[in-house]
Amino acid sequence: MTFSVLFTSDYEIHGNGHGSPRQLMVETTDRMLTQFDRFGAKLTIMADVAEIIRFERYAAETGRDDFSSREIRSQLQRAVMSGHDVQLHIHPSYYNSRYVDGHFAQDYTQYDLARLPPDTLKRIVTEGKAWLEQVLRPVKPDYQCIAFRAANWSMNPSRSIADALVASGIPIDTSVFKYGVRRGLVGFDYHSAPSEIVPWRAHRDDICRHDENGALIEIPIYCEHRRLWHFVTLNRIYRVILHRLNPLPRESQDVAGSSGGADPADEGALLRRLTNQVFGRHAWKADFNQCSGSQLVAAARRIERQYGRGGGVLPMVLIGHSKLFTRFNERSLKPFLRFVAERSDRFRFGTFGELDLTALRA
Numbered sequence: 001m002t003f004s005v006l007f008t009s010d011y012e013i014h015g016n017g018h019g020s021p022r023q024l025m026v027e028t029t030d031r032m033l034t035q036f037d038r039f040g041a042k043l044t045i046m047a048d049v050a051e052i053i054r055f056e057r058y059a060a061e062t063g064r065d066d067f068s069s070r071e072i073r074s075q076l077q078r079a080v081m082s083g084h085d086v087q088l089h090i091h092p093s094y095y096n097s098r099y100v101d102g103h104f105a106q107d108y109t110q111y112d113l114a115r116l117p118p119d120t121l122k123r124i125v126t127e128g129k130a131w132l133e134q135v136l137r138p139v140k141p142d143y144q145c146i147a148f149r150a151a152n153w154s155m156n157p158s159r160s161i162a163d164a165l166v167a168s169g170i171p172i173d174t175s176v177f178k179y180g181v182r183r184g185l186v187g188f189d190y191h192s193a194p195s196e197i198v199p200w201r202a203h204r205d206d207i208c209r210h211d212e213n214g215a216l217i218e219i220p221i222y223c224e225h226r227r228l229w230h231f232v233t234l235n236r237i238y239r240v241i242l243h244r245l246n247p248l249p250r251e252s253q254d255v256a257g258s259s260g261g262a263d264p265a266d267e268g269a270l271l272r273r274l275t276n277q278v279f280g281r282h283a284w285k286a287d288f289n290q291c292s293g294s295q296l297v298a299a300a301r302r303i304e305r306q307y308g309r310g311g312g313v314l315p316m317v318l319i320g321h322s323k324l325f326t327r328f329n330e331r332s333l334k335p336f337l338r339f340v341a342e343r344s345d346r347f348r349f350g351t352f353g354e355l356d357l358t359a360l361r362a
Helices: 021-039 049-062 069-081 118-136 159-167 234-245 267-279 293-307 327-332 334-341 357-361
Strands: 002-011 043-048 085-090 098-100 103-105 147-150 200-203 206-210 216-218 223-227 281-285 313-321 347-349
Touching: 002 021, 002 085, 002 293, 021 043, 021 069, 021 327, 021 334, 043 049, 043 069, 049 069, 049 085, 049 118, 069 085, 069 118, 085 118, 118 159, 159 216, 216 357, 234 327, 293 313, 293 334, 327 334, 334 347
Parallel strands: 002 043, 002 313, 002 347, 043 085, 085 147
Antiparallel strands: 098 103, 200 206, 200 216, 223 281
């Protein structure tokens, strides 16, 4: 078995519409691409087309490119020209967003992608795919938009969004991470996903159900069920601080068992919740911003032990965010990049376009 390591980076500013695209997208991704090139690694930029289109609309309306839309286009083109990849990511709350005091105030009624009306989903997926192909085919004529990640991993309920992807000719979703739970502005529960890592043909009514006739392939973000202390890294502490500085109106929880539904007056419920947080198991995504390089190496070794027998190629999808790629993160990631680069007999850097979809559908 060969493991194809897919680094996917959600390319976006903060979820509340604040932040500088040059600082949080362009400059950080330039550093990421430079580092990856040193190791022969490949980056898949999951471009939030909804916000990029909004930046372009602002530039057209005002004559000012305050949100670096030209630099963003140029960066995406340079990435695919140099062997990296760009695929589709959508935060729908940008479509009705308003420019207010230097940022885009989000339409939170449209924040949960999977719960949008079917016609809206088909329109924005079709528009996003067309935008990417229009931007990238002039520099890479064979470019194809074939993979999608939902904003906030929102693929539940799945029928409308799965239908929109299939209708648009996008065969791959990579939003699900087993054990993931979220309640709040976005809601899902992915405990029933068939695997932490092995792709499956998804049922249109339930992204977590295997369907041998399903037209959409789910390639999950690699995730493990781990205790709370495995989450303690300097990178993750930085992420928590950023989240506190850029809050959403109603906080969502994506730690297993955490819910905003407990009655504050019910001391027993609060104690049970706290106990579960401390001693329970939670969704530990292979996040190359928040995990240390040594943690990712250990995860790769566990994957090799469990799935290493037999032939074929198994994708290991890692997730990151351009806005979180700090200088410290850059240093901490080196051991994992070196680990993959030095084990070409078992591991390789890859992209979605290099995977054999026929084999994945089998």
